Amino acid sequence: MxxxxxxxxxxxxxxxxxxxxxxxxxxxxxxxxxxxxxxxxxxxxxxxxxxxxxxxxxxxxxxxxxxxxxxxxxxxxxxxxxxxxxxxxxxxxxxxxxxxxxxxxxxxxxxxxxxxxxxxxxxxxxxxxxxxxxxxxxxxxxxxxxxxxxxxxxxxxxxxxxxxxxxxxxxxxxxxxxxxxxxxxxRKSLSIKDRNEALQTFEFNSDKKTLLILGGSGGAKSINEAMQQNINRLHNELDLQIIWQCGKRYFDKLNSKIDTTAFSHLRLKDFIHDMPAAYAAADLVISRAGALSCSELALTGKPSILVPSPNVAGDHQTKNARSMVENGAAELLTDDELNDKLINTVKEIINNDQKLDSMNKAAKQLARxxxxxxxxxxxxxxxxxx
Missing domain, CATH: 3.40.50.2000 (Glycogen Phosphorylase B;)
Structure with a gap:
């Protein structure tokens, strides 16, 4: 080196x-x-x-x-x-x-x-x-x-x-x-990637909405389980392009259970190294509410559905998420309600360009x-x- x-x-x-x-x-x-x-x-x-x-x-x-x-x-x-x-x-x-x-x-x-x-x-x-x-x-x-x-x-x-x-x-x-x-x-590179170039990175089209799923660097079990249950509706019924970072420890199991060849607009990843492209391609992000994730969502101005981890000291992820929600930049779903409410929450946001724009502006106002x-x-x- x-x-x-x-x-x-x-x-x-x-x-x-x-x-x-x-x-x-x-x-x-x-x-x-x-x-x-x-x-x-x-x-x-x-x-x-x-x-x-x-x-x-x-x-x-x-x-x-x-x-x-x-x-x-x-x-x-x-x-x-x-x-x-x-x-x-x-x-x-x-x-x-x-x-x-x-x-x-x-x-x-x-x-x-x-x-x-x-x-x-x-x-x-x-x-x-x-x-x-x-x-x-x-x-x-x-x-x-x-x-x-x-x-x-x-x-x-x-x-x-x-x-x-x-x-x-x-x-x-x-x-x-x-x-x-x-x-x-x-990372200063996060907000400077061209959207069309980013979509090409994932072999996506500009005429479809893109959903990005992040569970932190290690993945999130509850988010992965909810995605597994709802992948068919998200991909086919809502007609979304999906970038799903599931985490290295979950990847092999999910990859064996999900027939990724049946979902042409699904990109299942163990880890995303090109985060600037992932953020630039996304219209909506589902994410844990770690401090870094919230800061990056604010910097990139990405509307989000935040799912705080219940297994962290001081329940700080819920506090992080509430701050984003109160400022109009995100919606909050708990682990317990994620599976039941995921589809409707995604649908209500991603198909509403006015809401996406409002959340984008609110997120950017929180950026430092x-x-x-x-x-x-x-x-x-x-x-x-x-």
Whole structure:
């Protein structure tokens, strides 16, 4: 892999950056796209503002960051860590060993790389890395995506010098003097894809409406089950083109149960790498209500049906969804009512161009497209003031 310092070379360097020397940034983020993609957006913004910025990610080899960060053009190193299960499992017996090992590995990584700043974007991997940074006196910055912060960032909050939040509700879980409301960093490429080109990517027509189904990076069981039950009506009765990201763990089973050759306008995917094309092609999106998903829907202005996961801390996805609904950008369906109400809800929205337009405008009003740049600017200023 090429050095991350060579990525996105531009002419943004000013006299301050030349005098200051290269900034070395260590970013810890892992587990899900909700942690990883905001981290990549911050990394991109840092290198756009200072082309000589050196960036190293820390993740785990067993989760999506190992593949996604490399595809984004950044170097990544690994530590051995996983979560502690709330119910008893044999895996929990390994947790103390993993935690101790991860702290030793984090110490070695931080000492060798010697960063100017460490950024935690959440996930289990950020815990030992952020803790070591605090112990070594390296400035720690947190970017918290959700209204109810994850346990890792809540613990690290006491050691952080700055905490960037996406929802005002998150402030009460951190030292308030360190908190700044900035929004969620999103991939800047998401909103610049041409619609016709995007439709061609999926071999779709411009004269049909397109439904995009997202269950988060790992897929969502309830959404997949509802889609399986209703795929015939959605495809044939409503005459929709469908892009369905079901998640890698569900793909083989669904692909064997559904005769995809019988649905010419269905694209069943385990994971969508070209999200700009997927968003650009979509007229309506069915999605979980994770913080990143809501931010991306706002940025792209996509009308949505949000199905909050009931299995998240603080029920934060329901709070995220209600915020979108109250502003006119989305409709909300719970897991329990999804199967019964899916068809009618999709039909009422996707066949009503006036409603689609209204939801599009409402979603865009919630967007904070400059979040990544705002965070990157403060990080550079912090390093300069050291």
């Amino acid at each position: 090429h050095s991350a310092a060579t990525k996105n070379i531009s002419s943004h360097d000013g006299p301050d950056s030349a005098a200051m020397g290269a900034v070395k940034v260590l970013i810890a983020a892992g587990g899900t796209g909700g942690h990883v993609y905001p981290a990549i957006a911050i990394a991109d913004a840092l290198q756009d503002s200072r082309a000589d910025t050196e960036i190293l990610f820390v993740g785990t080899k067993s989760h999506m960051e190992w593949e996604v960060v490399a595809k984004a053009g950044y170097d990544i190193t690994s530590i051995w860590i996983s979560g502690f299960h709330r119910r008893f499992t044999l895996k929990n017996l390994l947790f103390p060993i993993k935690l101790g090992t991860s702290i030793v590995q984090s110490f070695a990584t931080v000492k060798k790389y010697n960063p100017d700043v460490v950024i935690s974007c959440g996930g289990y991997v950020a815990g030992p890395v952020g803790w070591v940074a605090g112990k070594m006196g390296i400035p720690l910055i947190i970017q918290e995506q959700n209204s109810y912060p994850g346990v890792t960032n809540r613990i690290l909050g006491k050691k952080a010098v700055r905490i960037f939040t996406a929802f005002a509700d998150a402030e009460k879980y951190f030292p308030t003097d360190k908190v700044k409301l900035a929004g969620n960093p999103t 497209p400059d979040a990544a740049n705002e965070i990157a600017t403060e990080i550079v200023e912090l390093v300069k003031s050291k």
